[in-house]
Amino acid sequence: HTVTKATAHFPFMHMHAADTGVRQVPDTTLSRSLPAPHAPGMLGAASSLQHCLKTFSRLRTASPLPAHRPSLRRSVVMTATAQTEPAPADVKGRSLDNLKFDNRFTEDLPADEKKLNRLREVEDAVYTWVDPTPTDTEPHTLAASQEVARLIGLDLGELQRPEFAAIFSGNAPLPGAKPYAQCYGGHQFGYWAGQLGDGRAICLGEVVNEAGKHWELQLKGAGKTPFSRMADGRAVLRSSLREYVASEAMAALGVPTTRALSLVATGAGIYRDMFYDGDVKEEPGAVVCRVARSFVRFGTFQLPSARGGEQLGLVRRVADHVIRRHYPHLNGDNGEVSAGNGAAGEDGAASPDPKYLRFLKEVAERTAATVVHWHRVGFVHGVLNTDNMSILGDTIDYGPYAFMERFDPNYTPNTTDLPGRRYAFRAQPAICQFNVLMLGKAFVLAGLLDGEGLQEVVDSFTVALSGAFSDAMRRKLGLRDFDPGLYGDLMALMIQDKPDFTNTWRALSSVAPGDGAEGLTPALAAALGEDLAQERVEAWSAWAAKYRAVLAGQDLPAAERRAMQDAANPALIPRNHVMVSLIAEVESGNTQGLEAYLEALARPYKDGLRESAWKVPAPRQIRKGIELLSCSS
Template sequence: MNIANIKQPFIQTFPGDFSNNPVQRNTPKVLFSTIRPVGFEHPALIAFNESLSEEIGLGKYEAKDLDFLVGNNLPENIRSYATAYAGHQFGNWAGQLGDGRAILAGEIINESGQKTEIQWKGAGATPYSRHADGRAVLRSSVREYLMSEAMYHLGIPTTRALSLCLTGESVVRDMMYNGNPQEEKGAVIIRTAESFLRFGHFELMSAQKEYKTLQDLADFTINNYFPEIQSEGDQKYKDFFESVCRNTANLMVEWYRVGFVHGVMNTDNMSILGLTIDYGPYSMMDEYDLNFTPNTTDLPGRRYAFGKQGQISQWNLWQLANALYPLIKDEKFLEEKLNTYGNYFWESHDNMLCKKFGFNELLDGDEEFFTNWQGLMQELQLDYTLFFKQLENISIDSDLKSILENISYIPLQEENIKKLEHFVQRYYERFSQNTISKQDALELMKKNNPTFILRNYLLFECIEEIETGKTEMLNKLTTALQNPYLEIYPEFSKKRPSNYDDISGCSMLSCSS
């Protein structure tokens, strides 16, 4: 790999140097601190994303690159650093947070001018680790490595994963926070993004009343990541906030399209660019449930449940608006944009559902149709992904009993077959109002309904296999997730087996996951 071209885009500004002393502390007036990865004596490569490496300008992997992938023996041109940010966690102000187990190597620019930040996760403590060790375990690293790539190939804005390595160390974690800590294998991933800037970076500077630094950060972000913004003065920051709102709403709609539940939508986990970031206790939707949360820490309130993600994104944008107010200085503008956010979100959401159903446009009455469909999905506990794949070929004459057996998570009942039959009749009445051909409608459905999703039980099985030193399932899942709209492995296109219903790390996860 060509790591000599890695640069530090803003490392000359507002640094704190804690390279040799990562003890947790407050770092007022500081956006980042230089810090070196801890280093590992016996690392081993599990997976490397060759196509991503070529795309971003790092080139092919060589054996000597293993040291860089775990943060060992860094070249002199790299001054690695961790960033400080703040945030609201589960609705409460948490004060200063920061990259607790993430360390940035810097930025690389490929031949076409594309900029990509490169970051280790699990490579040791930083000043923002909050008394933790900055390490990561294998299970959480596998989950992030695979899921970020799965989201990318689904067409959803996201961070991406370059590599997955064992560190050779053991890490102690209490997986479910129930007083049962255990030793687990340690791991490091390298993840990439155009930028890892979060809502929380702006919240920190605003809370500290560091308004000059806040403005410098906003200017840096706009100049580097929002080239479409050409306005000046206060209007520039208004345009910036409006773009962030739009990108965030679009991301939420994409999550709903594929049935992704983030699990911990704190403001410090919200990308300023509208990327999916920080893959912890996430889940792809199995049985459809608006109240589903995969995060044990989110119980019993279910703040971050599947059906609340649009609402929470708006709440998080209110917090960003408060942080940017010293630059925008227009309360009415912010209120108007936030109050109309829901209109934009729901219009985009319903248009997305139209495509999933094969409707070429949104019609009067579709809102009621979608509401009735949601009720059916929840009542019959239908698998979200499998339902839409069945819908591509369903008809009044289809064997609905067989279909229900394959996509429902509750015992088969005659009355439920009748309910599905009634819905199919209503669906075809609505489908007949299309102004495109049936073939074009089918193509629309296939483009918007994935065949393969990375279910938690598949990840669970993959992690267990990697623990034994095998990578066959890892390789199969990698192939499948790179082709999510095709059926590469039919065995992956089935509902979650019942024996995984109550398995920790499968049906429910913690923030440690």
């Protein structure tokens, strides 16, 4: 209880509990006593960030997105997208018939003994075997990533085989695959939700590419699992297309993320109530093949720790698996997992193995780095529950996300989040720290971490966040050293005038000392918009003069500065109003626009005339139907 309550007092971005929506409620499921955190306050404070972000204020957003459902016809798109790590371009890949599987997750960890695909509690296991459910229709490929195909060692010619759509819609088996669904729990909107699990995601297994890298393949929307609760295990095209686009766009932006191999239309209709208002409509179904180094989540550790008893041992087993497979440097030179080699404490009892502390600190640091990337590109996840947090620090589970257009620190794209705005843009760092705290708490309950270690984990997040944030904002401003005052003044202007987040940051590289301009450059003026009142133009001009003076006073060549800024401030990001149009086009059978959009998003830091229309914010008259989304998918 003490730990949960302390989270509400973390003052990142000058927020209080009411701002973040962190609810101070009894956590009855995880109510075992924990060592009290040392004073003053468990989470500490990122004081330098408070100074430069103290001007954030609470604002409001608009209303929901209208539905538009034309019919879907057959079409195929093949796209090339950027990658998060090099993929062998010149090596001929394998066929669908002989992909190399090495299913380490299922080999290392216990499976559910029952093989019943019906709603139930899955205990003493980390996953359950389950096959995709065919739709008995004719699926067809809408998009496929050549770069992701290379990452998993798949020959590009396989993307065009008729069997490709059948396999990656769940209508046909993939040779060598052993499908399963993961079991995990989580905190949802601050409350412990118990067992959750993969309700409509089915892992096919882990494939190994020619470089020896492992990648897990997962079908989202391929049918029911024991974790589907009252849902049908399916996914609609609109949400599937958005997930595919976001996965590949985020990779190109340099943000840690899961990837997407394919987007396949199933040919089957699905009934959904998009805004939970009783307006149920039939929508076209689709399946995304998600690809990741691991789909283990914070909630994978939380569920067995909450259940207690013999299931506490699963926390150690999953941790040992993740460390062995993804953090091998934490095991020492031989890579072997210890059985518990903690040194004896003063009372003679064995203290926790220090590798778990090192592991959690690195998870915290990776998570902090990813949150800063979100802030850098204006990304708002929308549903930062602990079951949507990757143990590798990747962005995972793209639901009602958005890339912010009009600058609003309090913006949340999720209609479900509107009452408390728990997952708003400015709240994401504090919420992710809360999630790290809940992960650490699971290790405390399992006896793998003590109170002091938990404090260290949380502190690691704070330190990593502060350092990464300062460095990212320094680069966005084109500075050799971060200037909190300059940044804070810019935030105050952006909060008041609400310019487009992406375009404003991108335009800053056009400002330079000795550019002959006393006020705004044409690029910055265009980004701010023509409706800016004269007194506001003067305020921005005054800041630009201060900015020029700071730039003039640093020893950094102009070309190097501009290159730094243009590599930190994207020119192109996915915009909701563009995707709404593309979804309508794809549903009517036209995929040419989607293909062109994906090609452009693969080069987000390049300026080009071709995609200039995609850089424009949503017109004022349609904002209210664009800025908000629901979890319906």
